Amino acid sequence: MPTAAGRDLRRAVTTWGSYSWGYADVGADIYVALGLVVGAAMGAANVAFAFAGIVYVCIGLAYTELAAAYPVAGGGQFFVTRALGDFMGFIAGWAVLLDFTVDIAIFAWATVAYVSILIPWFDTHGLVRFLVVLAVTAFLTFLNILGVRQSSRLNELVTGIDICNETFILVAGFLFAWHPQMLLHTMRLHWPHTQELLLGASLAIISFVGLESISQAAEETQRPSTVMPRTSVALILTILIFALAYSNLVLGLPDMHGQPAYAFLGNTDNNDKAVAILAAQLPVIGSLFKLYVPIVGALLVMISSNSGVYGASRIAYSMGKFQLLPGWFQVTNPTTKTPTGTILFFSGFATLVLIVAYLQGPRAFDFLGDLYAFGAALSYTLVFVALMTLRFTDRAAPRRFRMPWNIRLTIRGVGGTVSLLSVVGFLGIASILVFTLLTHPTGRIAGPGWVLFGILFFILYRKRSGRPVLRSIPRDWVRHHQQTLINAGELEMLDEYNAALRGTRPAASVRDGR
Secondary structure, rough: OOOOOOOOOOOOOOOOHHHHHHHHOOHHHHHHHHHHHHHHHHHHHHHHHHHHHHHHHHHHHHHHHHHOOOOOOOOHHHHHHHHOOOHHHHHHHHHHHHHHHHHHHHHHHHHHHHHHHHHOHHHHHHHHHHHHHHHHHHHHHHHHHHHHHHHHHHHHHHHHHHHHHHHHHHHHHHHHHHOOOHHHHHHHHHHOOHHHHHHHHHHHHHHHHOOOOOHHHHEEOOOHHHHHHHHHHHHHHHHHHHHHHHHHHOOOEOOOOOOEHHHHHHOOOOOOOOOHHHHHHHHOHHHHHHHHHHHHHHHHHHHHHHHHHHHHHHHHHHHOOOOOOOHHHHHHOOOOOOOOHEEEEHHHHHHHHHHHOOOOOOHHHHHHHHHHHHHOOOOHHHHHHHHHHHHOOOOOOOOOOOOOOOEEEEEOOOEEEEHHHHHHHHHHHHHHHHHHHHHOOOOHHHHHHHHHHHHHHHHHHHHHHHOOOOOOOOOOOOHHHHHHHHHHOOOHHHHHHHHHHHOOOOOHOOOOOO
């Protein structure tokens, strides 16, 4: 299934570049989620992060297996299309497009929020602050139009700085300020109601959204089936440690009056810049943190907004390639090899989201957080179904990495394996999807509304183009996978795949999206 001229992506992402793409999206999430989660879950913020962290580990391992086996741009949208057909693939892609578009908006907003610590004038001039947010969005749009290499270099630089910075904050916090007695006191006296805990858990998943950025860059990564498992596992461990450490640090940290500091960090004035305020509160070294942590935080959340621009455009690119969206979305600039029109489209939609958020006044950041979790939770739920399905329907595809704890099953006469962790992950993320619908007033309307609008658009597009709506377009998945492995330089995997096909079943049995 070759790609037409003017529709190819350039392989320019290295091992560190792959890791930094994921870290740029996921690593910055704690800068945004910490204040939102402690404001909602209070003394159980660490429990909310722990639950979301368990789910995140399962999601990360699922994406690692799928991305290594199918190194194709599009991430979860492609995996679901490959396993469950065009209609479900569209829903998965369309849902996560909502999150990546909100990602552009919420992290551009947080960029200026962290800068406002050094320039308090922004806090008293809301319109100027909003215009700066729009300027950040425009700058990142331009950067992505220039090309992935330029975006990747920015990510790599800031990622290295922030890993050192976050580690420094945690070491200083636990060494100079953290009290285990305060942690227990806060958890006991400020334990939330069930509704608040569910809200906290649904917001905590924000800390882990974006791991699929690694798989979305698969067609632009050198030797993806070798690189992506390494970078994914390293990223899973890095982000899990940071999220659990920060949530326990903030609950065991007293403020200047000896009271739990979490309440100060979780209010609406501070929840969009909580990490920098936390760092400035630390004794001994807080005065140093106050000078530079806002800058590092602003840079990191800015490149996470950058990853939102990148991710949305690459998902839409993949959906265009598989006729889930009009072909216009997959057209790339012949010079930069980037989908310029698609980048402009989703950056423009993010700008509309920012305008609506600005009109919410002091609740702007809470409004953006309210929108954030639905799309990822729905898409990730479908990804787990796709993973389990492909284990049975595409056994020939070589898997350089497999989720652990597997049991062998036979379903309708077809043998395969199921990872128990994939079942745990499916149940966990499905629970978070339910929590989101129960506890997010805006999200439970906007999320399903976005999906319903997408379905109507999909039906109209497929009917007008003469393609089936509920059935998949016939595709030669064997040839597509062979070409994918050739393009990725994974010739050894190609030999394994061809040998497995000869020894298991005829090629025709893996056509037509099943």
